[in-house]
Amino acid sequence: MEFHTDSGVVRAVNRVSFDLSPGETLGIVGESGSGKSVTNLAVLGLIAQPPGKIAGGSVQYDGQELLELDQRQWQQIRGKKIAMIFQDPMTALNPFLTVEEQLIEVTMLHLGLGRTEASQHAVQLLQKVGIPAAEKRIRDYPHQFSGGMRQRVMIAMAISCQPDILIADEPTTALDVTIQAQILELMKSMQEEFGTAIIFITHDLGVVASTCDRVMVMYAGQKVEQATTRELFNQPRHPYTIGLLNSAPRWDQSDEQLQAIDGQPPDLLNLPAGCSFHPRCQFVQDECLQEIPPLVTLNGDPPRQHACLRDLSTCKGGEPG
Numbered sequence: 001m002e003f004h005t006d007s008g009v010v011r012a013v014n015r016v017s018f019d020l021s022p023g024e025t026l027g028i029v030g031e032s033g034s035g036k037s038v039t040n041l042a043v044l045g046l047i048a049q050p051p052g053k054i055a056g057g058s059v060q061y062d063g064q065e066l067l068e069l070d071q072r073q074w075q076q077i078r079g080k081k082i083a084m085i086f087q088d089p090m091t092a093l094n095p096f097l098t099v100e101e102q103l104i105e106v107t108m109l110h111l112g113l114g115r116t117e118a119s120q121h122a123v124q125l126l127q128k129v130g131i132p133a134a135e136k137r138i139r140d141y142p143h144q145f146s147g148g149m150r151q152r153v154m155i156a157m158a159i160s161c162q163p164d165i166l167i168a169d170e171p172t173t174a175l176d177v178t179i180q181a182q183i184l185e186l187m188k189s190m191q192e193e194f195g196t197a198i199i200f201i202t203h204d205l206g207v208v209a210s211t212c213d214r215v216m217v218m219y220a221g222q223k224v225e226q227a228t229t230r231e232l233f234n235q236p237r238h239p240y241t242i243g244l245l246n247s248a249p250r251w252d253q254s255d256e257q258l259q260a261i262d263g264q265p266p267d268l269l270n271l272p273a274g275c276s277f278h279p280r281c282q283f284v285q286d287e288c289l290q291e292i293p294p295l296v297t298l299n300g301d302p303p304r305q306h307a308c309l310r311d312l313s314t315c316k317g318g319e320p321g
């Protein structure tokens with residue numbers, strides 16, 4: 001996944017692959033700019049080309065190659081089978097239509113509801129995501145809602161057709177903790193009832209620990225580690241993951257014990273040679289400056305993966321496969 005810009009070609013996502021089973025929650029974590037949003041926008045065919053370009057790869061859903069769909073075929077899938085809670089609510093909401101018009105449009109189109117029915121359904125959805133006086137507020141325009149309220153409207157829209165896959169890009173970042181808990185609970189109950197698979201993009205490792213089955217860690221547009229949540233927290237293998245875990249606040253630690261990862265993520269136009277993480281890595285060795293670490297898969301159920309030369313030589317508990 002590339003962007004062709006005036007300064008050159010930005011390779012925003014490279015060599016990233018993952019799968020998702022019904023009812024599963026996959027977390028995606030990584031610093032700002034690591035490619036989390038672009039990866040998922042590409043999955044949904046939502047990267048404008050140009051400046052974007054999907055230079056290779058494949059997205060399979062239910063036996064279909066999504067990269068080959070035309071606009072009409074996308075209409076059958078986007079919003080209905082695969083829905084997204086966008087990081088920026090205004091990407092999803094039309095400023096010129098009331099919330100009601102937007103919500104009922106989706107369910108009339110995809111679920112074949114009549115206008116009255118769709119309207120009642122929409123009010124229920126708004127109540128579910130915690131919007132007070134939903135019957136009245138539904139006639140407002142997006143700009144009449146606060147940021148957090150708009151986010152909830154978007155969440156209501158994303159879950160309105162009970163999609164098979166819900167991509168949630170920082171869904172609760174703008175919300176206070178009680179609402180956040182309520183939304184997470186809502187997503188979980190939808191998952192239990194309908195077997196929804198969820199891709200959960202977040203900076204909050206606490207939320208990852210409590211909601212995700214597996215986690216993919218991204219750095220500079222690449223997958224550097226993937227494991228079950230338990231494995232990742234108990235035995236992180238990639239130095240970047242170790243850094244992320246050490247820099248996350250925990251209830252049993254004082255602020256002084258937090259260790260931020262030194263340095264900044266690299267400029268994607270000018271990636272360091274070898275491993276892109278090497279300038280910030282506390283375990284760096286000579287070979288890391290020359291060799292791009294391959295993604296190694298360790299046997300297990302599910303298999304875990306990591307891309308680090310150091311771990312290749314010292315790893316225990318699994319055979320490189």
Ligand SMILES: Nc1ncnc2c1ncn2[C@@H]1O[C@H](COP(=O)(O)OP(=O)(O)OP(=O)(O)O)[C@@H](O)[C@H]1O
Nearest residue numbers: 003010012031032033034035036037038039051268
């Ligand atoms: N339209 C675009 N043109 C050029 N570069 C882009 C464009 N959209 C995204 N990028 C670049 O792609 C990279 C990945 O961006 P992305 O939004 O996926 O990051 P992210 O991991 O979601 O970050 P955040 O945590 O801040 O949301 C960034 O370096 C970004 O600058």
Ligand SMILES: [Mg+2]
Nearest residue numbers: 036037038087
């Ligand atoms: Mg993002």
